[in-house]
Amino acid sequence: MADDNGFRNDWATKDFYQVLGVQKGASAADIKKAYRKLARENHPDSNPGDSAKHEKFKAVAEAYDVLGDEGKRGKYDEFRSLQARGGFNPGMGGGSGGGFGGGGFNLDDLLRERAGGGAGGGGFGDMFGDLFGGGGRTRTQSRARRGADVESTATIGFTEALDGVTVSLRLTSDAPCPTCQGTGGKPGTKPHICPQCEGAGFVVSGSGGAFAINETCPRCAGRQLVYDEACPTCHGSGRGTSARTIQARIPAGVKDGARIRLKGKGGAGENGGPAGDLFVTVKVTPHRVFGRSGDNLTLDVPISFDEAALGGEVKIPTLGGAPVTLKLPPGTPNGRTFRVRGKGATKRDGSKGDLLATVEVQVPAHLDATAREAVESYRAAMAGKPLRSGLFEA
Template sequence: MTTEVDYYELLGCARTADDATLKAAYRKLAMQFHPDKNGGCKDSEAKFKAVSEAYEVLKDPQKRAAYDRFGHAAFKNGGGAGPGGFGGGGDFGAFSDIFESVFGEFMGGRGGGRQQRRGADLRYDMEITLEDAFHGKQTEITVDVSTACDACEGSGATPGTQAKSCGTCNGHGKVRAQQGFFMIERTCPACHGAGEVISDPCTRCRGDGRIEKTKTLSINVPPGVDDGTRIRLSGEGEAGPRGAPPGDLYIFIHVAKHGIFDREGTNLRARAPISFTTAALGGEIDIPGLDGERIPIRIPAGTQSGREMRHRGAGMPVLQGRGRGDLIVRIDVETPTRLSARQKELLEEFRKTETGDECPQSQGFFAKVKSALGG
């Protein structure tokens, strides 16, 4: 019995590894075990073929989704990525996938294998608050999706019966025809590439192997997600016809506009209007943080409108990482518009004491104006 080694273990990668990580791991191992570098060593050649096969499956999003859900069984019995063509016993592994990528479109798909049309991917748009994006969120969604028929278990045939091999293509899913010097291969018109025909279809799904259902799914929104973040739920899309692999469900995150903060990556921005006395004399204001804590912002004496104050580590958390961004507060000095008689009196007294040195920018500006007008 042949032991089937997990593709991720072969490449030394986690199941969550991205495409770049998988590619780097494959290149390293391919260089290490390439037959030309090992004097034709049979063990190295076998290892080279194994890692090549693993990478050829995992680099393809559809094949990887099928493998994540069904393992090696996804590519057996006409599963769509396995070796053999026409059900033959040849073990070509990754090299048959390379042949397919070059000639597949011209030849109408995989050479000789049954076609299993993978289920469609689905999209779900989810709106969350900025607080949800800060803390993360565990929630449930409901989606209407086609799932495997529970009456026939996805086979499409009436329980107690089974599909029969297609007589037109002899179960291959494809037929060939000679045209001049070329052998043309196309999808079987009788079974539409399935390789099987159902003489007694299931009455519930009418032979399709799928029915419409409403599914409730648990969604984990991690802290730090941003507008446009996409979460993939592998295998939660449309079921494939007659037991074919399902598609994926993609959750697109939309973060609602916040009343106080604007987001720039992991940083948060806020506008804080302060009184002209606080700007002149200095002081401290509090900004309510998304974590519920009050964030103190110190206002130095003489602060001008438009100045930005940065509070480090008070922004958004880093998605799937450590640390937080910063909070940047823009100061706007507000001129009072509703003064009491006493306040006006005090301001008049203050104006009488002004020398011009209190506001050097104003003094410098009007000095330039005076000079430009000839003194």
């Protein structure tokens, strides 16, 4: 149970290394491995009705909460080392013997002195406040929390996708409440260590999987503190909304449907935590003439029957550049694709893809007398060379 300063005296007599079955000098990886093994073996879901296993599970979670955090572990080791040298007896009450050099010493008095700023502040009050969620000048230090990721969509033109463009995005994201600055308390009211999680910010859950054993405290929402009165703006949630406009650079060569991550441009963090990320999904409007296949542009080129049969030169456009000429060999089939080097989309390395021009032979819907006579003459000339004879061969 925590005293007035939030320090749990019973923790001072616990050997968390022994609870996890590791040596004091064990690595962080070994500590995590031991914790996971013991958590699986003693999880309430795997041991229904076994109170001993349940208590062991709680002890293991408590031990890992300290030893699994580098800062807390350092404070804990410092505290245990001082205790081993006879620095003080955490179980002593006010005015009784023990303490430094055998003189009268009361841990509660010292913690209260440090919490009130006496003797210059700092010292054990701060150490225990950092480690056990109490004592110290600020009673407890709420955990820094990363801001939420934000999703947005940018619609750009076909040419902008090839060349790159900077767009303005109007974002609305989760942010600390502007009235209470994210504390959840009415300004001017006094904070207290959360009685449900005792300042840990989380509670042990008995309904998750083998590794989902901790969950955010529902009473303080992970902030570790509760207030006499809730903030009138956010009603205790500590969160609000933020509307802002940012400039986002869309790189050259981006494809339709691409998802771009802008690090640190998402929702604001809490208690000094980093901001989340912004994910922009790009929508590219189609072009009237050109299409796209990877880093290549595509173009359908209509040609006449005589151009396909006799060959010729056909001028075609390029996107953002001068036209180029395709040389069609005699007998060019319908659907043949010609490659124009370096006239495609910009690649990641700055080079260009190609332009793929596919010819489509056009059949006129109406023929004048001259054209009809020419086509009939062609039919007569080709009468001895049936095109479909191969279809009937066994």
